[in-house]
Amino acid sequence: MLDTVDARTLTIIQLRNVRKNYGSVCVLQDLSFSVSRGEVVALIGRSGSGKSTALRCINGLEKIESGQITVCGHDVERMKGDLRPLRRDVGIVFQSYNLFPHLTAEENIMIAPRLVRKMAKSEARERAAEVLQRVGLLEKRSCYPEQLSGGQQQRVAIARALAMEPKVMLFDEVTSALDPELTGEVLRVMEKLARDGMTMIAVTHEMGFARRVAHRVIFMQAGRIGEMGPASLLDAPETPELRQFVESDR
């Protein structure tokens, strides 16, 4: 009986009139949108349109000038310095993987649960095995990042974020540094996550992924929302900017 539930309780991320400057350059202006539990949102747009910045603001890696961001009940701006409760609920995966090069795949995954969640070593190891299984890399658990391909490193990075059992996953152009053939294996992991009901925001250039997986597409344009709607939007853009953007992808 979904329609009897108050829509607001389903909202897990909310941005209200968010404004962000880099020096004198305004990268986000009056950005507002919300994401519901279990929703997959694709953030698309040209380089410099503010999509990665928006993502980084959501987990507090960037400070905003004004507006309000609420994530899983945390008011990001009011947390002042200690953003750890927020980080426990939000996982992020970066374009350049950012695995810890001095740790094996398994250790990369175990370190945060052990330190942050105070998990026992054996339990953390079990958790690592479980998430590595989910990304199909259990046999690579004792490899160092440099021994893995880009696609494998990115899957370990996804597993590392999943091990913290986040309520939301953010993906920041996670396939942009990968060869086309390695892109597929990462996208498949993300699709599986989406099917399992994970709330996701993915900044992406993969229009195919956006079409297949996203419940909603947000097209960003000069720090604002240029167009927003279901994935079918990509096949029938309303604005000339989105039309041009989608066509340039073909």
Place this chain on the structure above:
Amino acid sequence: MPTFGLNQFEFLLRGAGWTVVLSALALVFGGIVAFAIALARVSDAAVPRTASNIYVQLIQGTPLIVLMLICYFGFSLYGIDLPAIVAAALAMTLYVGAFLGEVWRGCLNAIPTTQWEAAESLGMSRTERMIWIILPQAIRISIPPTVTFMVQIVKNTSLASIIGFVELTQAGKLVNNATFQPFICFIFVAMIYFVLCYPLTVWGRILERRFNVRHR
């Protein structure tokens, strides 16, 4: 007048022994100071950052020989008579703390900010990030420049001769005063320094090469 012979050479070797002792003291105590300075220099808090910066600027702007004089004669003005080895070790500690501290700060800064961000996004505190993510990587890259810097430490202990500490250079001066054979005497001094330093240089080069191969 004695001529340069086995006795004189033995005296030089004894001086070299003190050079090694002073170098080791400088490395150990200077290393402790340098570690604290490096951490303070990259700190989030303004006070340790500023204080460590002032310390580094002061020491780097002062000749080591003057530090030696201050430590030896300066304290005796206040009735504290430091033995030459203590004064020399103190001056070397101050010197190593500043210079090696800057080397190590460079190593900490060399770790990409994305590593900080990744650890931060996983909910680790600043201290946890430093201990488990940044330091292990920074220590690895700091080893070659640290070994190379040890050569500077060994050579700079020669400045302790100014306060009469009988390390290798001072031993050379004393032998020269007795034999008046400066050329042969200081050639031997130079050779002993070379024997002490060259292995460090080679070791540093090997470590550097090994490091570069591993991170290609």
